[in-house]
Amino acid sequence: MTKPCVFITRKLPEDVVAPLSAIAEVEMWPHEDVAVPNDVLVEKAKRAAALLPMVSDPIGEQVLSAGAELKVVANMGVGYDNIDVPAATRRGIVVCNTPDVLTDTTADLTFALLLATARRLVEAAEFLKEGKWKSWSPFLLAGADVHHKTIGIVGMGNIGQAVAKRAKGFDMNVLYYNRSRRPEAEAELGAIYRPFADLLAESDFVVCLTPLTPETRRLFNREAFRRMKRSAVFINAARGAVVDEQALYEALVHGEIAAAGLDVFEKEPVDPAHPLVSLPNVVALPHIGSATYETRRAMMALARDNIIAVLEGRPPLTPVNRPS
Structure with missing residues (x-):
């Protein structure tokens, strides 16, 4: 046969x-x-x-x-x-x-990307390697605290809930937006549901973990970024096309948000000359969410x-x- x-x-x-x-x-x-x-x-x-x-x-x-x-x-x-x-x-x-x-592995990477972006770890490592570290100064490469801040998770599936567990270890206040309410996350993790616009306005860290669907394509557009705090950090470990990359670039350049950590892009592999990759307040990774x-x-x-x-x-x- x-x-x-x-x-x-x-x-x-x-x-x-x-x-x-x-x-x-x-x-x-x-x-x-x-x-x-x-x-x-x-x-x-x-x-x-x-x-x-x-x-x-x-x-x-x-x-x-x-x-x-x-x-x-x-x-x-x-x-x-x-x-x-x-x-x-x-x-x-x-x-x-x-x-x-891949749930826990991707959640690990997502939270690592959040930490690296908030604390400017990649920028700091390159600063040292390039011989720019000449002295200690009070605000040298100062980033943002993560502990006790508010994280807003967009897409509260298994990976979103795993990220929320990690956030609770940092004493973070967890907000979430999802197509349907997640009572188990609310009961077990103390996660609080917010409409999308409210989550954007209240969160210090906005983490995108939603699947790519016709409804979520370009969900993070110019209007969405303008709703965020000027000090907000945006993390995307979902799919690149959920984000309007030109709108994100402009939000970062104009100081409408503080920084972004990206594991995904709309077109992959991403061109090293991509405008987002060149920004010092962007940590860009080559889609390694599950890469262990x-x-x-x-x-x-x-x-x-x-x-x-x-x-x-x-x-x-x-x-x-x-x-x-």
Whole structure:
């Protein structure tokens, strides 16, 4: 009996792939840090029963329509806005993601980004390396306190709640805005619900953790930044397109907010000449929210196990759609 074909869009460790190779013919793009070209992805989809893409790989109509044998697309990431889920559903293709296994790791990075931005850690490290440290002075590279401040979390899912737990360790007042109220976060974490506009106005740190949807695209626009305190720090560890980057740039340059920490951008990889990257009050990272060895391996394994389940006729572990 011919084994089904699986295409993986980056080179993954052989020990992770081995259980999949036992039941399928597995082909991997032979690069860890170079994206597979779209024309190659379309060609590989033509004979694939399963695809295992990264969150940066666009799986749209062209790829899905090429996959006549395609049964499952197992995204390596909690977000799946890179996949045309309605088109997959119409074709009976299961789409899966990797939730939960990256919650704490992404929350760690989010809070680290908040701390680094507030305390100007990257700027200070470069200041020392460049030989600019000549003397101690009262306000040399002075940043902002984090403890006892107010954090406003936009997107109170699992990662948002994990960030709130970390914020409570710093004795922060936790506000949140979400599409629906989160009674468990209110009861367990003392989080207080605020309408979006009120949260912006009251928070010292505004942390974006909302998924990218048609409703949240450009949610953080010129009006949103103008509602924030001039001393506010904005953190985005969600998706770049939730932010109007030109509006953020202008808010930072004109002193409408104090600083920003960004792990994501609308177009990735980001150009080093991007206006936001050049600003001294911006800490910019290359989308490393879940980037620890332990968590990335767990994500790979969950994506793999979703594929194995579907190919063996069992329900997927973490589906995001329900094709009929």
